[in-house]
Amino acid sequence: MINKLCEKIKKLGAPVVAGLDPMLSYVPEHILKRSFEEYGETLKGAADAIWQFNKGIVDSVCDLIPAVKPQIAMYEQFGVEGMEAYKKTVDYCHEKDLIVIGDVKRGDIGSTSAAYATGHLGRVQVGNTVQKVFDEDFATVNPYLGTDGIKPFVDVCKEEKKGIFILVKTSNPSSGEFQDRLMDGRPLYEWVGEKVAQWGEACMGDSYSYVGAVVGATYPEMGKVLRKVMPKSFILVPGYGAQGGKAADLVPYFNEDGLGAIVNSSRGIIAAYKKEPYAKFGAENFGEASRQAVLDMIADINGALQAHI
Numbered sequence: 001m002i003n004k005l006c007e008k009i010k011k012l013g014a015p016v017v018a019g020l021d022p023m024l025s026y027v028p029e030h031i032l033k034r035s036f037e038e039y040g041e042t043l044k045g046a047a048d049a050i051w052q053f054n055k056g057i058v059d060s061v062c063d064l065i066p067a068v069k070p071q072i073a074m075y076e077q078f079g080v081e082g083m084e085a086y087k088k089t090v091d092y093c094h095e096k097d098l099i100v101i102g103d104v105k106r107g108d109i110g111s112t113s114a115a116y117a118t119g120h121l122g123r124v125q126v127g128n129t130v131q132k133v134f135d136e137d138f139a140t141v142n143p144y145l146g147t148d149g150i151k152p153f154v155d156v157c158k159e160e161k162k163g164i165f166i167l168v169k170t171s172n173p174s175s176g177e178f179q180d181r182l183m184d185g186r187p188l189y190e191w192v193g194e195k196v197a198q199w200g201e202a203c204m205g206d207s208y209s210y211v212g213a214v215v216g217a218t219y220p221e222m223g224k225v226l227r228k229v230m231p232k233s234f235i236l237v238p239g240y241g242a243q244g245g246k247a248a249d250l251v252p253y254f255n256e257d258g259l260g261a262i263v264n265s266s267r268g269i270i271a272a273y274k275k276e277p278y279a280k281f282g283a284e285n286f287g288e289a290s291r292q293a294v295l296d297m298i299a300d301i302n303g304a305l306q307a308h309i
Contacts, residue, residue: 019266171216
């Protein structure tokens, strides 16, 4: 799957992933009204609204980008109905030939970690049958429990030719409380980056490992260091746009081949119609606003990369 991701990025010229992190406050009133009329102001009504919203976004941007990243918490908050919307979203994105990065941030040990890996990336044995479950192409994973938590995911990735993105240096303001702590003179995120590179050595695609990393756009100097620590790991970069990350800051995350990183924008894309530059589209045309936001993001990132060639 890492090979497919590289190929799609090169073909589209778009190292961009749209974060499908729907909040009800992002959903246009006409979609909410329709879902609530059909299902009432219930969990099912809320789940239907975010599914319809997602579908509109995906239909508008699927030809421009290689991947989407649904954040599972935004679906879990609506319970079983929300998880059905999550699964419908994953399946629909696959129908549109989009790569799906499940932002699930799982991390445990032993059989528990193996079960998470099976549920999101692998196949589960049910009687005499073997079935896929959520079936994302990549998943985000928390490394806090060490190799015991990562190895089950790597094993499934090898079997399924899928991938993971391990949290290394996250974009949130308090990430440094732990991630920047010095250990033997080096920050913890560097040690984690080294382990990511090691875990990925035996799990390689053509040019990049199935084992990638999450490094926030809000810490470009750290991103520059981590790019060197993990030369064969693809970097998933959150924090662009709404969190303050700028295109010029992203250049060090990429390798000389123009690959090596994919940049996420969530509300900057899916809630674009609410922002001043795209307000002219209106809520009824929220998908067109998202499309223009994606085009602007691609131009912004590629412009920054071209300026440094």
